[in-house]
Amino acid sequence: MYFCLTQLDKEKKTMNNQPQHKEVLRVPEPTLRRLPWYLSNIILLKQKGERYVSSTQISKEINIDASQIAKDLSYVNITGRTRVGYEIDTLITVLENFLGFTNLHKAFLFGVGSLGAALLGDSGLKHFGLEIVAAFDVKPNLVGTTLNGIPIFHSDDFINKMKEYQVNIGVLTVPIGIAQQITDYMIEGGIKAVWNFTPFRIRVPEHIVVQNTSLYAHLAVMFNRLNSNENKQ
Amino acid sequence: MYFCLTQLDKEKKTMNNQPQHKEVLRVPEPTLRRLPWYLSNIILLKQKGERYVSSTQISKEINIDASQIAKDLSYVNITGRTRVGYEIDTLITVLENFLGFTNLHKAFLFGVGSLGAALLGDSGLKHFGLEIVAAFDVKPNLVGTTLNGIPIFHSDDFINKMKEYQVNIGVLTVPIGIAQQITDYMIEGGIKAVWNFTPFRIRVPEHIVVQNTSLYAHLAVMFNRLNSNENKQ
Numbered sequence: 001m002y003f004c005l006t007q008l009d010k011e012k013k014t015m016n017n018q019p020q021h022k023e024v025l026r027v028p029e030p031t032l033r034r035l036p037w038y039l040s041n042i043i044l045l046k047q048k049g050e051r052y053v054s055s056t057q058i059s060k061e062i063n064i065d066a067s068q069i070a071k072d073l074s075y076v077n078i079t080g081r082t083r084v085g086y087e088i089d090t091l092i093t094v095l096e097n098f099l100g101f102t103n104l105h106k107a108f109l110f111g112v113g114s115l116g117a118a119l120l121g122d123s124g125l126k127h128f129g130l131e132i133v134a135a136f137d138v139k140p141n142l143v144g145t146t147l148n149g150i151p152i153f154h155s156d157d158f159i160n161k162m163k164e165y166q167v168n169i170g171v172l173t174v175p176i177g178i179a180q181q182i183t184d185y186m187i188e189g190g191i192k193a194v195w196n197f198t199p200f201r202i203r204v205p206e207h208i209v210v211q212n213t214s215l216y217a218h219l220a221v222m223f224n225r226l227n228s229n230e231n232k233q
Numbered sequence: 234m235y236f237c238l239t240q241l242d243k244e245k246k247t248m249n250n251q252p253q254h255k256e257v258l259r260v261p262e263p264t265l266r267r268l269p270w271y272l273s274n275i276i277l278l279k280q281k282g283e284r285y286v287s288s289t290q291i292s293k294e295i296n297i298d299a300s301q302i303a304k305d306l307s308y309v310n311i312t313g314r315t316r317v318g319y320e321i322d323t324l325i326t327v328l329e330n331f332l333g334f335t336n337l338h339k340a341f342l343f344g345v346g347s348l349g350a351a352l353l354g355d356s357g358l359k360h361f362g363l364e365i366v367a368a369f370d371v372k373p374n375l376v377g378t379t380l381n382g383i384p385i386f387h388s389d390d391f392i393n394k395m396k397e398y399q400v401n402i403g404v405l406t407v408p409i410g411i412a413q414q415i416t417d418y419m420i421e422g423g424i425k426a427v428w429n430f431t432p433f434r435i436r437v438p439e440h441i442v443v444q445n446t447s448l449y450a451h452l453a454v455m456f457n458r459l460n461s462n463e464n465k466q
Binding site: 027036044047062063099115123130193199213215217226230 | 258259260262265266268269270272273274276277280295296297332333334336338346347348350351352354355356357358361362363401402409410425426428431432433434436440442444446447448449450451452453454455456457458459460461462463
């Protein structure tokens with residue numbers, strides 16, 4: 001007996017683990033944030049030699065309600081078997097596919113400052129589906145060089161390079177004073193999603209995706225919690 | 234006439250802009266995430282020559298309700314003047330202090346892989362209050378070297394180095410298989426806050442602060458939104 005059919009496939013009652021749907025469901029953000037937790041736990045269980053895993057098992061490991069986990073996994077195209085659970089190998093493959101980690105998404109990076117250079121140096125992003133294929137800056141000492149094998153072009157060359165590379169993601173690591181201007185420039189050139197690392201709140205048209213990753217906002221939260229804890233003691 | 238006294242100082246009715254309270258308020262996370270947006274906008278307004286700024290003005294710039302901004306700023310120890318608003322220089326100083334960006338918090342980094350090395354290379358964190366003073370790893374080719382001037386020690390030396398440096402923050406960039414083990418080790422050594430960059434959900438005692446910054450979860454959200462938008466067209 002099978003359970004946990006994906007919400008899209010419930011009508012089809014497919015027994016197949018391969019994605020059947022062309023339409024991509026807009027999955028709730030909290031679910032998308034939890035799925036990588038499950039994935040990393042399942043990878044560990046596999047390393048320990050497990051072949052099957054249930055929501056209850058994951059729940060025990062990471063302290064999230066089993067019903068929540070089952071609900072989150074219901075977005076993913078995977079079927080489990082009662083009493084046995086999900087087959088680990090299949091679940092890993094399906095989750096990695098679902099999260100977009102197996103499909104390399106090409107990206108351009110804008111602004112090779114300290115953080116920009118750090119991201120160019122982080123080859124680990126490739127394992128999670130992001131390949132930064134080129135970077136843009138205006139500094140004469142950077143333009144024409146490479147960093148970790150990634151070429152740095154002059155910002156003026158962006159529109160031309162869009163024709164050359166298949167890119168729809170832009171990583172924004174410029175100073176806040178030009179964050180909006182560079183965002184507008186990216187979108188004009190055909191970028192469809194902006195990964196914004198600046199502490200600046202950029203404005204984009206409705207059809208453009210923005211993912212904010214403000215390390216500084218995270219630091220602010222951490223400092224506040226730390227100080228508040230210290231005062232309690 | 235003054236408005237927007239901080240919630241803590243409402244009873245004191247102080248006219249002073251310097252923090253009066255020793256107790257640190259546990260500020261809601263959404264507020265702490267929005268404050269850096271206001272800060273970066275105010276810095277830009279200052280660069281444009283403005284001397285005063287109101288919530289309404291910030292609101293127009295970043296498309297957040299003025300009443301929300303005023304509410305968020307009410308946590309901060311700053312007084313504005315009716316019709317004139319907040320003095321920009323003071324507001325920048327007070328916000329930077331409040332967010333913890335002016336006070337250097339020393340941190341150790343655990344795991345000098347691709348992302349760990351990238352963070353060691355990002356000198357920009359210092360401008361936001363975080364100084365990584367040393368890193369730990371076990372790889373023989375790393376131990377004893379420095380990266381961006383930051384020494385890399387053997388993980389076994391951590392407890393000793395805790396005595397030498399004044400550190401209470403640990404940055405976690407190890408492989409998921411040892412994320413929990415290294416977290417436990419950090420806390421045993423006296424670390425009070427863990428900045429977790431791994432996709433692993435670590436467990437900590439109640440008095441320990443965890444700030445999760447999973448770049449991979451953010452990528453998953455961005456990929457899903459991008460695919461879902463592409464399917465709409």
